Amino acid sequence: MALSHQLIGEGTQLQRRTSKVAQDVLRMGALVEDSFRYSHQALFNGDLEAVSIIKAQDREIDRYYRDIEMHCASILTLQAPVAQDLRILSAFMQLVRDLERIGDYAEDLGDIALKLVLYPPHHCMPELAIMSSQAQIMLAKTMVALSELDGEAGEKIKLLDDTVDNAYDRLYQKLAYQRDVKGIVEPIVLLTLAIRHLERMADHATNIAQRVSYIVTGQRH
Numbered sequence: 001m002a003l004s005h006q007l008i009g010e011g012t013q014l015q016r017r018t019s020k021v022a023q024d025v026l027r028m029g030a031l032v033e034d035s036f037r038y039s040h041q042a043l044f045n046g047d048l049e050a051v052s053i054i055k056a057q058d059r060e061i062d063r064y065y066r067d068i069e070m071h072c073a074s075i076l077t078l079q080a081p082v083a084q085d086l087r088i089l090s091a092f093m094q095l096v097r098d099l100e101r102i103g104d105y106a107e108d109l110g111d112i113a114l115k116l117v118l119y120p121p122h123h124c125m126p127e128l129a130i131m132s133s134q135a136q137i138m139l140a141k142t143m144v145a146l147s148e149l150d151g152e153a154g155e156k157i158k159l160l161d162d163t164v165d166n167a168y169d170r171l172y173q174k175l176a177y178q179r180d181v182k183g184i185v186e187p188i189v190l191l192t193l194a195i196r197h198l199e200r201m202a203d204h205a206t207n208i209a210q211r212v213s214y215i216v217t218g219q220r221h
Contacts, residue, residue, distance in 0.1 A: 014085060017079070021072060024064055024067065024068050025099075026143070029146065031060055032099045032103045032106070033136070035054050035057045035058065035102075036135075036139060038050035038051075038053050038057075039110050040132050043109055043116070043132065050110065051110035054110045055107060058103050058104065058107045061099070065099070075089055076090075087218060088215050091215045095207070095212075098204040098205070098211075101201075105201045106201075109197055112194050116191070127167070127171060128198075131164060131168070134160065134163055134164050134167065138161065138164065138205040139201070142209045145157070145209055149212065151213055154210040156209070165199065168196070168198070168199040175188050175191055175192050
């Protein structure tokens with residue numbers, strides 16, 4: 001059952017307020033997906049104008065984060081939700097933290113792009129771009145899982161996360177143990193930070209998928 005249908009119900013005040021929160025969570029998720037795409041464009045396509053867009057969107061993401069937390073806390077305090085609604089609201093409060101962190105990492109990747117543009121492209125960039133695309137796919141599938149309340153989302157996304165983790169391990173080995181480095185080492189440091197950010201973004205996407213499974217099944221993984 002889709003998230004919107006699950007929450008419409010009979011139209012009580014609690015259900016209307018919870019439905020509004022759910023819509024805001026999905027809008028926040030769409031913004032975070034956009035920011036992730038812009039960070040990819042900045043890093044791998046040289047689109048540095050995307051960095052200013054990320055920064056503007058991050059302010060909007062932060063606003064959604066604060067508003068959603070406040071509305072969830074208000075509903076929990078004043079509306080006396082039943083077990084199902086309580087599970088949804090508590091999961092929302094947790095997963096928007098994950099979304100907010102992904103947005104922060106997207107902004108960090110944009111800042112890295114501004115510094116890397118000063119140096120020749122590293123030979124690891126194509127592999128790093130694949131890692132970024134894989135993490136973006138994870139986030140996109142996670143948001144679909146939330147929209148559709150896919151109770152099996154946690155296990156599905158975890159398999160994709162293993163792929164990103166493996167990419168991180170390979171790239172870290174190449175970057176950290178690179179020999180005969182000529183000139184400034186800053187690009188290697190920045191790329192090492194970039195793959196760490198991508199790995200953490202994938203981890204947060206996995207967390208969100210597990211929270212979706214919790215909403216549906218009531219079981220924590």
